[in-house]
Amino acid sequence: MSEQKPDAGTAGLSYEEARERLIAVVGRLEAGGASLEESLALWERGEALAARCEEWLEGARKRLAAARDQPL
Numbered sequence: 535m536s537e538q539k540p541d542a543g544t545a546g547l548s549y550e551e552a553r554e555r556l557i558a559v560v561g562r563l564e565a566g567g568a569s570l571e572e573s574l575a576l577w578e579r580g581e582a583l584a585a586r587c588e589e590w591l592e593g594a595r596k597r598l599a600a601a602r603d604q605p606l
Contacts, residue, residue, distance in 0.1 A: 552586040552587050556584055556587065559576050560580060563577065
């Protein structure tokens, strides 16, 4: 799996905002009916949103580890 960094359009999103937008993107992809170009754009947006969520989750893991005073 390649490491994807959040793009400028997702950098300011909270975890909850990114998650909700990702859910909407997945719903649109699952519904079908989009052109190939639209589907690719949705996929790329979903990847960026997923990376933003992962960034938040990794930060939370690090904070929990620090609070426990345990190495990662």
